[in-house]
Amino acid sequence: RLRTSRVAKRLSPVLDGISLLTTFGLVCFAWIFFRAATISDAAYVTTHLFSGWGDLIDQSVTVIQEGIRAGMWGFTNGLFLSLGNLTLVARSEIALSLAGLLFFSYMEVKQFQGNALEEFNNQRSWIRYLCYSFLVVTILALGTLYTGVEQAFIYFQF
Amino acid sequence: MRNAFWVLTLAALMIGFVFTATPPDAKHLYQASLLKSNLLRNTPPPRIIIVGGSNVAFGIDSKLVEQELGMNVINDGLHVALGIAPLNEIKKFLRPGDIVIISLEYYNFTDNQSFYGQPQYLADWVEFSPERIWFIHESYQQMPSIYTIMLQRKINRQLNYYLYGFSYEAGRNFYSGDLFNKYGDFIGHLGEHSNRQYEIADSVYPVNQLDAAFVYLEDFNQFAQAKGALVLYEAQAHRQTNCERTGERNLNRFFNLLKSRTTIPVLTNLDQLCLPDDYFYDTPYHLNEDGRRVRTERLIANLKNYLAGDK
Numbered sequence: 001r002l003r004t005s006r007v008a009k010r011l012s013p014v015l016d017g018i019s020l021l022t023t024f025g026l027v028c029f030a031w032i033f034f035r036a037a038t039i040s041d042a043a044y045v046t047t048h049l050f051s052g053w054g055d056l057i058d059q060s061v062t063v064i065q066e067g068i069r070a071g072m073w074g075f076t077n078g079l080f081l082s083l084g085n086l087t088l089v090a091r092s093e094i095a096l097s098l099a100g101l102l103f104f105s106y107m108e109v110k111q112f113q114g115n116a117l118e119e120f121n122n123q124r125s126w127i128r129y130l131c132y133s134f135l136v137v138t139i140l141a142l143g144t145l146y147t148g149v150e151q152a153f154i155y156f157q158f
Numbered sequence: 159m160r161n162a163f164w165v166l167t168l169a170a171l172m173i174g175f176v177f178t179a180t181p182p183d184a185k186h187l188y189q190a191s192l193l194k195s196n197l198l199r200n201t202p203p204p205r206i207i208i209v210g211g212s213n214v215a216f217g218i219d220s221k222l223v224e225q226e227l228g229m230n231v232i233n234d235g236l237h238v239a240l241g242i243a244p245l246n247e248i249k250k251f252l253r254p255g256d257i258v259i260i261s262l263e264y265y266n267f268t269d270n271q272s273f274y275g276q277p278q279y280l281a282d283w284v285e286f287s288p289e290r291i292w293f294i295h296e297s298y299q300q301m302p303s304i305y306t307i308m309l310q311r312k313i314n315r316q317l318n319y320y321l322y323g324f325s326y327e328a329g330r331n332f333y334s335g336d337l338f339n340k341y342g343d344f345i346g347h348l349g350e351h352s353n354r355q356y357e358i359a360d361s362v363y364p365v366n367q368l369d370a371a372f373v374y375l376e377d378f379n380q381f382a383q384a385k386g387a388l389v390l391y392e393a394q395a396h397r398q399t400n401c402e403r404t405g406e407r408n409l410n411r412f413f414n415l416l417k418s419r420t421t422i423p424v425l426t427n428l429d430q431l432c433l434p435d436d437y438f439y440d441t442p443y444h445l446n447e448d449g450r451r452v453r454t455e456r457l458i459a460n461l462k463n464y465l466a467g468d469k
Binding site for chain 1: 161164165166168169171172173176306309310313314317318321322323328
């Protein structure tokens with residue numbers, strides 16, 4: 001009923017964004033309990049969700065400000081150094097993850113606006129073949145089937 | 159069917175482009191494996207070939223061995239994660255009169271993958287010399303895995319090259335392929351670098367027994383003998399504190415098992431296994447300058463005694 005009001009209709013994109021972020025936040029919160037080794041660990045994480053951010057933000061701002069003085073590359077380097085405080089993952093993984101997120105977000109928006117798959121199928125054959133080939137190479141390059149590297153599937157915690 | 163053909167052809171072309179456009183990292187630690195292969199191919203007999211993981215690369219002064227024994231020495235030690243793949247390479251270049259001294263690390267006896275080599279490291283090793291694919295255990299079965307991993311690591315390396323400011327140096331530390339001498343000894347931790355202080359873990363050595371490992375070692379021994387070569391086993395460098403945590407009983411059990419399951423003579427006396435903590439550089443396997451000298455002198459003495467007794 002909230003969405004039928006005039007204000008809500010005008011703010012529909014904003015409300016959609018809030019819904020999206022809320023769902024995302026709730027799912028991330030739930031994943032704490034999937035990934036924690038014990039209930040105590042999960043309780044610690046949930047009660048310290050907003051701890052330490054002040055120091056992290058201060059350090060990140062300092063690093064990025066110093067980086068900006070060195071130009072675009074310095075700024076990028078500063079961003080990665082800041083992210084390094086949160087994760088030990090290599091920069092290539094961060095970049096690929098971001099690229100993946102951007103791609104899927106783009107596809108979500110395209111699908112929301114119309115039938116993205118039908119639009120793709122109407123493209124010229126050589127474009128589609130290139131995309132399929134790129135998909136095959138991406139699966140090989142980013143997959144783990146042949147690498148023997150175990151990836152913990154999030155639901156297999158039990 | 160025709161669609162699948164074009165898709166797979168285009169995919170193969172893309173992969174081919176990645177493989178040709180991304181050469182190996184010239185300063186990768188495994189760059190030194192090319193030096194070692196050349197030494198195996200071109201060094202004239204009589205030769206002593208010392209093979210194992212980084213405990214051999216860090217811990218042997220080949221020039222000293224050469225001076226004392228009057229034989230050409232090849233240090234074929236590189237990285238524990240390659241397992242016995244370098245031994246398979248040595249088989250191709252074995253000559254009558256060669257003395258092969260094997261010094262594997264306990265980690266290699268943990269499971270099959272630790273013994274035959276970890277795929278991601280074997281992929282890097284093969285990248286430097288494609289023919290090495292045939293030196294890998296069960297080559298045909300491993301090929302899809304090795305080349306897929308190679309593709310992944312090439313893309314990953316190139317991405318990091320751009321993201322770390324057009325440099326391959328990130329994470330390399332001093333483990334560089336251009337820090338080996340002409341014998342194949344790693345020397346990046348010697349001289350001016352020997353003063354660096356590292357905190358070394360007081361961990362337990364992963365002493366295990368892997369039946370397949372002893373079977374392989376004995377097969378290698380028989381193969382070498384058929385070629386007129388001699389195979390000996392030398393214990394890896396042991397750090398005193400790690401020895402104590404592991405326990406003398408466990409260490410002795412491993413070597414007694416090695417002696418009972420193979421006919422390979424063990425050069426190291428069991429009471430010589432553990433060296434003072436001060437002789438180690440950055441891990442419980444890597445000797446510093448002093449430790450390298452002591453271990454080499456011990457190896458020379460044991461080898462001289464063995465050869466004298468053998469005659």
